[in-house]
Amino acid sequence: MSEKLVIMPRLRAAGVLDGVRWAYDSAVRRALDDYSEDAGYDTALLGSLRFTLFRDRLDRVFSCGRYALQAGVDENVGLDLVRVELTEKDRTSMPVLPADLVRRVNRDGSPGWALGDLQFLLASCEFGKIDILPWPRRSPAKQQVAMQLPPATEQPLALFDVVDTDLAESDQTSPSLTTFMVAHTLDAVSGRRELVFGRTRFNSGGGQAWYWYENLLTLPLTQGGQRPSTPTQSGPDGVPDAPVRLRKVDSTLPKASDRQ
Numbered sequence: 001m002s003e004k005l006v007i008m009p010r011l012r013a014a015g016v017l018d019g020v021r022w023a024y025d026s027a028v029r030r031a032l033d034d035y036s037e038d039a040g041y042d043t044a045l046l047g048s049l050r051f052t053l054f055r056d057r058l059d060r061v062f063s064c065g066r067y068a069l070q071a072g073v074d075e076n077v078g079l080d081l082v083r084v085e086l087t088e089k090d091r092t093s094m095p096v097l098p099a100d101l102v103r104r105v106n107r108d109g110s111p112g113w114a115l116g117d118l119q120f121l122l123a124s125c126e127f128g129k130i131d132i133l134p135w136p137r138r139s140p141a142k143q144q145v146a147m148q149l150p151p152a153t154e155q156p157l158a159l160f161d162v163v164d165t166d167l168a169e170s171d172q173t174s175p176s177l178t179t180f181m182v183a184h185t186l187d188a189v190s191g192r193r194e195l196v197f198g199r200t201r202f203n204s205g206g207g208q209a210w211y212w213y214e215n216l217l218t219l220p221l222t223q224g225g226q227r228p229s230t231p232t233q234s235g236p237d238g239v240p241d242a243p244v245r246l247r248k249v250d251s252t253l254p255k256a257s258d259r260q
Helices: 003-014 016-034 043-061 079-083 088-093 140-146
Strands: 112-115 118-124 178-186 193-200 210-215
Touching: 003 016, 003 112, 003 118, 003 193, 003 210, 016 043, 016 088, 016 178, 016 193, 043 118, 043 178, 118 140, 140 178, 140 193
Parallel strands: 118 178
Antiparallel strands: 112 118, 178 193, 193 210
16 A cells, blocks of 8 residues: 555544644735735745744644643633634634644754654745755755655655665654655735645656645545634623633744745
């Protein structure tokens, strides 16, 4: 059985792909709302906005980073922080996932998330260029991911796809994780977008950048649950209680994002 047929059902059943899809859709909507060429913004800024918002929404839906719950706290506590600056559509469509389902596991400064032994990073590129993403020109972390030894069930290496096994196994942060990539694009003019999840291929000689990937925008959603609106609690004097914020800040996260 191919790796894709093993990995994708596992991620779908856990709701991880629903979370990724929601985070991307929310990030794109907000980025396009804020973007204005008349104000002097350019496509580079739009790309930066989308990446930053995508990372933030992933942390929200997976309860990671600054949205992580303290141990023993009910998962519905502190939703005021999770929902800050989200639209009503984003709040009600956010998948309901266990707070301990996904953990934040970065790789050499590149933001990453992990379910068990499966990790994924983010990569943005120009619309229509996902199939030929040049991994040799990306960050060291993404080069390492593309240089992982290919799954045995996938096609053999092409003639010019040279794998440096020392580099492929050099990541000391998460040596037991198999790492995949979520690639995303957005055309500022037409609004067309792409979002895929797959196994990258070190295309040092050019050509295909993936062993396989799945288009997440056409994949049916599996999570039917929606987060209910948080009822306002009133104190004994009839005055609404102050919002409770019991999410903790993860001080180990990098301060600068890896966008390459």
